[in-house]
Amino acid sequence: MEETHCNHTPYEDTNRKDLAADRSLDTVTVRGASLFEPRTGAISTPIYQSSTFRHPGLFESTGFDYSRGINPTRTELELTLALLEQGRSGLAFSSGMGAISGIIKLYRPGDHLIVSEDLYGGTYRLFNEYYGRYGFSFSWVDTSNFTLVQEALRPETKAIFIETPSNPMMKVTDIQRCAELIHRHGGQLIVDNTLLSPYFQNPLNFGADLVIHSGTKYLSGHNDTLSGFIVHSDTQLEQPLREIQKSEGASLSPFDAWLTLRGIKTLALRMKKCEQNARRIAVWLREHPRVGQVFFTGFEDHPQYALSCSQARGFGGMISFYVKYPQDVPILLKRVSLILFAESLGGVESLITYPLVQTHSAIPEDMRKAAGINDRLLRLSVGIEDGDDLIADLADAFAQCGKEEKS
């Protein structure tokens, strides 16, 4: 691991020093930033359910004052995220959207951002419907095509915001080339790294300035907690981001910080199992007579397979696919029983989503069409159940489609 600095820690006397330098990601996920709680030896990070902290005297501080700005449970999680993303600093928010909304405050009305067109629908809604109103402008671009990114650059462009792989079409964007382009222009590259998690991809190592996570997904991993993160390595950005977090008040609660820490302990095991299951299911889907194209970045014939291998250590647990017949969609969503028809992704439970009416309903029809999000597209977030059971569940649901067709 590269040298990591987490210089905002109030834990001056912990033994983090020896952790940061050379432990592998698998160890950091389990042991966090501090290995154990230094004051009592507690192995599980205590939940500091306190809104405020006593000062020993005037101009004296324990490092903590008021939990909107700083809380010890949240700090341990923030330090852990910084280590996992190999950044200098992490900031935890009450949701992924809270983190994304925070990042926008680094910019000013009149600024222009280039954004992946095929991205989380909530991000589209936030940018277009809210920040659009406050004088920001956005260009929605297929960022997997670098020429289009170059063409979208304007004098007032201050950032490129990408999701890679994209959601739901699994397009891969070249992190390093985007970073070089925007740096020559004096701006920042922001990467929403939710889909691969820090276990499989660390965009800061490829020149990204800011990494976003919806911690609700793989990091928490159990479909039970909302959280969000910003991780960065830029000392210039640390102070403004802390101010934004404290001022907006969308900081993560101590209990949800603890749940996220607990989830992260098994991130490595979960990511490996999700990917193993996803690969098997993707291969199976591809052979199914009622299935059209299958989108999985782990296929060797995926158009950006080589790029994926160069910037990520794995392909993750997400698959999208077209069914051949749109009338199969309602039957499948009703007939799957192990796989649950529910929004979200990245948990231990396998979920199936219909992006057209769920995650991507906020995106205008022409943009959805251009991106390929139509009435035949389904998205699977593959969990850690037994792979054979998941395939059997899909096989049963597809068999039902065949039956209803005949009757």
Ligand SMILES: *Cc1c(COP(=O)(O)O)cnc(C)c1O
């Ligand atoms: C879910 C998600 C978000 C939003 O995160 P919340 O925690 O739901 O607010 C942002 N980006 C991506 C890629 C997501 O999947």
